[in-house]
Amino acid sequence: MTHKNSHGVFGFRFGESDRLSLCHLFAVGHEIVTDSSYHWNGMSRTDGPLLLFQYTVEGHGMFETDLETHRIGPGRAFLTEIPGSHRYYHPGDSGPWEFYFLLFRPKSLLPLWEDIKSKLGAAPAIVPGSRPIRILRDIAREAHSGRISDPYMASSLLHQFMMELGRLSLGGARDALEWPAAIRDSVQFIDTHYSSMTGQEQLAGQMGLSKFHLLRTFSKYVGLTPNEYLNRTRIERAIELLGTTDWSIETIASQVGYSSGSYFIRVFQKLTGQTPGSFRSGSGGLNYSRLFF
Numbered sequence: 001m002t003h004k005n006s007h008g009v010f011g012f013r014f015g016e017s018d019r020l021s022l023c024h025l026f027a028v029g030h031e032i033v034t035d036s037s038y039h040w041n042g043m044s045r046t047d048g049p050l051l052l053f054q055y056t057v058e059g060h061g062m063f064e065t066d067l068e069t070h071r072i073g074p075g076r077a078f079l080t081e082i083p084g085s086h087r088y089y090h091p092g093d094s095g096p097w098e099f100y101f102l103l104f105r106p107k108s109l110l111p112l113w114e115d116i117k118s119k120l121g122a123a124p125a126i127v128p129g130s131r132p133i134r135i136l137r138d139i140a141r142e143a144h145s146g147r148i149s150d151p152y153m154a155s156s157l158l159h160q161f162m163m164e165l166g167r168l169s170l171g172g173a174r175d176a177l178e179w180p181a182a183i184r185d186s187v188q189f190i191d192t193h194y195s196s197m198t199g200q201e202q203l204a205g206q207m208g209l210s211k212f213h214l215l216r217t218f219s220k221y222v223g224l225t226p227n228e229y230l231n232r233t234r235i236e237r238a239i240e241l242l243g244t245t246d247w248s249i250e251t252i253a254s255q256v257g258y259s260s261g262s263y264f265i266r267v268f269q270k271l272t273g274q275t276p277g278s279f280r281s282g283s284g285g286l287n288y289s290r291l292f293f
Contacts, residue, residue, distance in 0.1 A: 007031065007144075008029065008030065008031075008143075008144055009027060009029035010027060010028050010140075010143035010148075011027045014151035022108070022154075023108060023109055023155040023158040023159045023162070024105035024155070025104050025148070025155070025157070025158045026047075026050055026103040026105060027102075028100075028101070028102050028103070028139050028140050028143045029100065029101045030099075030100050030140040030144075031101070032097070033061075033090050033096065033097050034095075035090055036091065039088075039090070040088055040089065041086075041087045042080060042083055042086040043083055048081075048083045049081070049083070049105065049106050050081070050103050050104065050106070051081055051110070051113050052078075052081070052101060052102070053077060053078075053102045053136075054077060054088070054099055054100070054101040055076075055077040055100050055101070055126065055133060056073055056074050056075070056076055056097065056098070057074060057100065057128075058096065058098040059073075059074075059095050059096050059097035060072055060074070060091075061088060061097045062088065063080070063086065064086060064087050065080075065086045065122065066085050066086075068122070068123075070122070070123040072123060074188075075126065075128055075188065076123060077123070077124055077125075077126055078123045079113070079120070079123075081106075100133075100140055102136060109158075112166055115169070116165055116166055119169040120169050127187060128188070129187065129191055129229075129233065130168060131167075132164040132168055135160055135161045136161060138157070139158070141240070142157065179222075182207045182209060182214075182217070183218055183222065185207060186203055186207055186218055186226065187222065187229070189206060189207075190226065190229055194230055194234050194256065195255060195256055196257060197257060199230075200215060200225070200226045203226050214226060232271065234257050234267075235256075235267065235272065237255075238252050238253075238268060238276065239272075239279070242276060242279060242280045249264070249265065252276065
C-alpha cells in the first residue's frame, strides 16, 4: 500500500519565448522546516525578479518588512516581491513550520498581483478550504507527480491560481474574516477533523452552540450546512486519495471518516455523478484530477 504526498521543492525552467503571453512558473514547494536555519532575506537573493505567495498549514513563521512584522500562523499567507526589503524565517523557538509556496516571474502577472495585494494586504488570512489554497495544493501534487511537463501546463495552473486569488480579493477573504468567530472555528475544525467527526451535534458541542443556532448561522455565512461542508471536504480528500494511492475503496472510506464503504459510495456518487471505482479508472466519464463543487 503506497501513499504519495507533495513534500519537496520543484523548479521549472522551460525557456518560454517572451513573445508568448504565458505565466512563468519558477518553483512550487510544500515544506516543513524546524529551525532558524530557514531564513530568507529579500535583498540578498539573486534569483529575482520573482513574486512569492507562501501559505502556512501548521506551526508558524515570521514575515518582516520595513514597516511591519507578521506572525504567519495556520490559515495565513504572505505576498512579497523578490528582490525586496523583507525577510521571512523560522523563529527558532517553536515547533515545525509547514507551508506551501509559489514563486513565479512578474511578467504578465504583476498588474493583477499588485491589485490583489492592495485589496488583501501583504499578510492575509485565507480559509484553508478556499479555491486558491486548494489549487495551490493541487499544483504541488502535480509537480510532485511529474505532471507539469511543459510551459503551457505550468502557465495554465498558475493562471488558474491567480484568477481565483483575484476573485477572492474582491471580497472573499474579508468576508471570511467578518464571519462570527464560532463559524470560522467551525470551518477550521471540520477542515482539520473531518476524518473523525460524527456530525453536526459533535460540532455544535465543540463550539458551545445549540445545533439549531449552528445550523442556521453556519448556513448563512458559509452557504452550506455543516454536514454538507463536511461531506464535500471528505469527498475532495477521497478524490485526492483515489488518484495518489492504491488503497481500496473501503480503506479510503475509513480514512476520510465514513463508517462503511457502501455509504461512502452513495455520497461520492451523489456529489460527483460517478462511483469511486469508475472515477479512479476513468471509465465513467472524464478522468478528473479533482472536482470543484
